[in-house]
Amino acid sequence: MKILVCITHVPDTTAKITFIDNNTKLNESGIQFIIGPYDDFALARAIELKETHGATVTVLNVGEANTEPTIRKALAIGADDAIRINTAPTDSMYVAHQIADAIKQEAYDLILMGRESIDYNSGVVHGIVGALLDIPSVSPVMVLDIEGTTVKISREIEGGKEFLEVELPIVAGCQEPIAEWKIPNMRGIMTARSKPLKVVEPVAFNHSTETVSYENPPEKGSVKLVDAENAEDLIDLLKNEAKVL
Amino acid sequence: MSILVFIEGSEGVLKKSSKEAISYAAQAGSILNDQEIVAVVLGSYDESILSNLGSNGATKVINVEGDVFAENQIGVFSDSIQGIMTDNDIKLLVMIKSSFSDNIGGRIAGKTGASVVSSVISLPDVSNGFKVNKSIFTGKAATTVSVNGDIKVLIVNKNTVELQESGDIAPVEKIQVSSDIEVKIKITGKEKAEGDILLEDADIVVSGGRGLKGPENWGIIEDLAKALGAATGCSKPVSDVGWRPHHEHVGQTGVKVSPNLYIAVGISGAIQHLAGVNSSKVLVAINNDPEAPFFKAADYGIVGDAFEVLPKLTEKIKSL
Numbered sequence: 001m002k003i004l005v006c007i008t009h010v011p012d013t014t015a016k017i018t019f020i021d022n023n024t025k026l027n028e029s030g031i032q033f034i035i036g037p038y039d040d041f042a043l044a045r046a047i048e049l050k051e052t053h054g055a056t057v058t059v060l061n062v063g064e065a066n067t068e069p070t071i072r073k074a075l076a077i078g079a080d081d082a083i084r085i086n087t088a089p090t091d092s093m094y095v096a097h098q099i100a101d102a103i104k105q106e107a108y109d110l111i112l113m114g115r116e117s118i119d120y121n122s123g124v125v126h127g128i129v130g131a132l133l134d135i136p137s138v139s140p141v142m143v144l145d146i147e148g149t150t151v152k153i154s155r156e157i158e159g160g161k162e163f164l165e166v167e168l169p170i171v172a173g174c175q176e177p178i179a180e181w182k183i184p185n186m187r188g189i190m191t192a193r194s195k196p197l198k199v200v201e202p203v204a205f206n207h208s209t210e211t212v213s214y215e216n217p218p219e220k221g222s223v224k225l226v227d228a229e230n231a232e233d234l235i236d237l238l239k240n241e242a243k244v245l
Numbered sequence: 246m247s248i249l250v251f252i253e254g255s256e257g258v259l260k261k262s263s264k265e266a267i268s269y270a271a272q273a274g275s276i277l278n279d280q281e282i283v284a285v286v287l288g289s290y291d292e293s294i295l296s297n298l299g300s301n302g303a304t305k306v307i308n309v310e311g312d313v314f315a316e317n318q319i320g321v322f323s324d325s326i327q328g329i330m331t332d333n334d335i336k337l338l339v340m341i342k343s344s345f346s347d348n349i350g351g352r353i354a355g356k357t358g359a360s361v362v363s364s365v366i367s368l369p370d371v372s373n374g375f376k377v378n379k380s381i382f383t384g385k386a387a388t389t390v391s392v393n394g395d396i397k398v399l400i401v402n403k404n405t406v407e408l409q410e411s412g413d414i415a416p417v418e419k420i421q422v423s424s425d426i427e428v429k430i431k432i433t434g435k436e437k438a439e440g441d442i443l444l445e446d447a448d449i450v451v452s453g454g455r456g457l458k459g460p461e462n463w464g465i466i467e468d469l470a471k472a473l474g475a476a477t478g479c480s481k482p483v484s485d486v487g488w489r490p491h492h493e494h495v496g497q498t499g500v501k502v503s504p505n506l507y508i509a510v511g512i513s514g515a516i517q518h519l520a521g522v523n524s525s526k527v528l529v530a531i532n533n534d535p536e537a538p539f540f541k542a543a544d545y546g547i548v549g550d551a552f553e554v555l556p557k558l559t560e561k562i563k564s565l
Contacts, residue, residue: 127351228549
C-alpha cells in the first residue's frame with residue numbers, strides 16, 4: 001500500500017498573528033513553524049498503518065524552500081520520502097490541483113491530510129482533490145482502519161459519529177483522535193537527513209481567488225466585572241444590556 | 246440569475262444555523278441584483294418545514310426526495326447539488342460552514358472549477374470585482390479575498406448575518422436529479438453523543454476547564470446549561486485527560502463555536518481556546534484567578550469560585 005500524507009507548514013498555535021508591508025504579508029519574525037496539527041495526526045496514523053500493514057509513506061508539501069525543515073521533521077517522524085511542490089500555497093483550488101497532479105503521477109492508495117490547515121481554515125482541499133481524481137473523500141475522520149482494500153472509518157458528524165466503509169483509493173481529512181502525535185527520536189532525526197526529498201515544479205493553473213489584504217480583529221473593550229457576592233446580577237446584564245437571554 | 250443555497254438537515258429537521266445561509270444569500274442578492282434565492286434541500290421533510298424557508302429569505306425551495314438522501318452522504322449530496330447547479334446555470338452557491346458543508350463545497354468546486362472561499366465573514370463587495378472577507382488563523386485575523394471565477398462557492402461562517410424571519414412562505418418544487426448517483430461510501434452505523442443540543446448549532450454554550458478540578462464536578466456546568474437551554478463544552482486539557490469526551494473540546498484544534506453567549510468556567514483563556522470562541526457575540530469568563538487571560542477577551546466576568554457562583558446563576562435563571 002502506498003500512502004500519501006499532505007502536510008502544511010503553519011505557524012505554531014500559540015503564535016501571535018500580525019502583518020507587515022501594509023497588511024499584505026504575514027509577519028513571520030519570531031514565529032515558529034510546525035506541521036499542521038491535523039496533518040500531524042494524519043501522519044501519525046500513516047506511520048501506524050506502515051507498521052501494521054507494511055505501507056510506504058510519502059509526505060507532500062506545497063510550499064517554497066523555507067518549508068523544508070518542516071518536511072524533514074515529517075521524515076524524522078517516520079515517512080519514507082517526501083515531495084515538495086515548489087510554489088506558495090496561496091489558494092485551496094491551486095493547492096488541490098498540485099496535489100491531484102502528484103497523485104496522478106504515482107497512484108497512491110490512501111491520501112491523508114488534516115481536516116483543514118490552521119492558517120486558512122478552509123477545510124476544502126480534501127474534497128477538491130477527491131473530486132479532481134473522481135475518488136471518494138471523507139472528513140473529518142477520527143478512526144481509520146484498513147481491511148484488505150476496504151477502509152473502515154468513523155467520521156465526526158454534528159451530534160455524534162458515523163461509521164463508514166469505502167473501497168481504496170480515498171482521500172481522508174483527519175483529526176483527533178485518529179492517532180497519537182509522534183515525536184521524532186534521535187535515530188529518526190539522523191536518518192531523515194538522508195531520506196529522499198524530491199522538489200518538483202508546480203503545474204500551471206490559474207489562481208481562482210487572490211488575497212488582497214489582511215487585518216487583525218479590533219481590540220476588545222475592557223471586561224465588565226460583576227461581584228461574585230452578587231453573581232446573579234450577571235443574568236440581568238446578559239438579559240437587559242447584552243440582550244442575549 | 247439565481248443564487249442557490251444548500252440547507253443541511255437530518256432526520257426531518259433542518260439545521261437552524263444552515264438557514265442563515267438563505268438570509269446571507271438574500272442580502273447578497275440585493276447587492277448582486279439576483280432576485281431569485283433558491284434553497285435546495287435533499288431528503289424527505291414536511292412540506293411546511295420546506296415552505297417556511299421563505300421566512301428566512303428563500304423565493305423558491307427545491308426539494309429532491311429519494312432513499313439515497315436518507316443519510317448525509319458526502320459524494321451523493323455534492324454530485325446532486327452540482328447537477329442542480331449545472332441544469333440551472335447557477336453561478337453562486339452559498340452554504341453555512343460545517344464539518345459536512347466543507348466536504349460538499351470542496352467537491353463541487355473540484356467538479357465545476359468554481360472559485361471556493363470558506364470561512365466567509367462578510368457580504369460580497371462588488372465595487373471593484375467580487376470580494377469577501379474570510380476568517381483566518383481561527384479568527385485571530387481576517388483577509389480580503391478577491392473571488393475571480395465565473396462560478397463561485399461561498400462557505401459562510403455562522404453569525405455573519407442575522408437570521409431573517411419574515412413569516413413569508415416560499416413555493417416548493419419537487420425535482421428529480423437528472424444524473425445517476427453512484428453511492429461509493431457505505432454508512433454502516435451511527436452513534437449519537439449525549440445531550441440534546443448540538444454544540445456547533447447552540448445559541449448558548451457553557452464550557453468548563455481545569456478549574457473545575459475533576460469530572461465529578463461537572464454537575465454545576467450541566468445544571469446551568471440545562472437552565473439556559475445551552476450546550477456544554479470544555480477546554481482541551483479537560484478532554485485530553487478524559488474528563489469530558491473529545492467532541493466537547495472547544496478551541497483551535499477542536500470545535501469552533503459562534504453562539505450568542507459563551508460562558509467559560511474555570512478556563513484560563515489560552516490563545517488556542519480563545520481562537521475557537523472569538524466569533525461568539527458575548528463572552529463571559531468565570532474564574533477565581535483575576536489574572537486569567539480570558540478576562541482580557543471577555544465582555545463580562547466574575548472573579549470568584551465557580552462552585553459558589555454557578556448555583557447562584559442557575560437559580561436566578563430558573564426564577565425568571
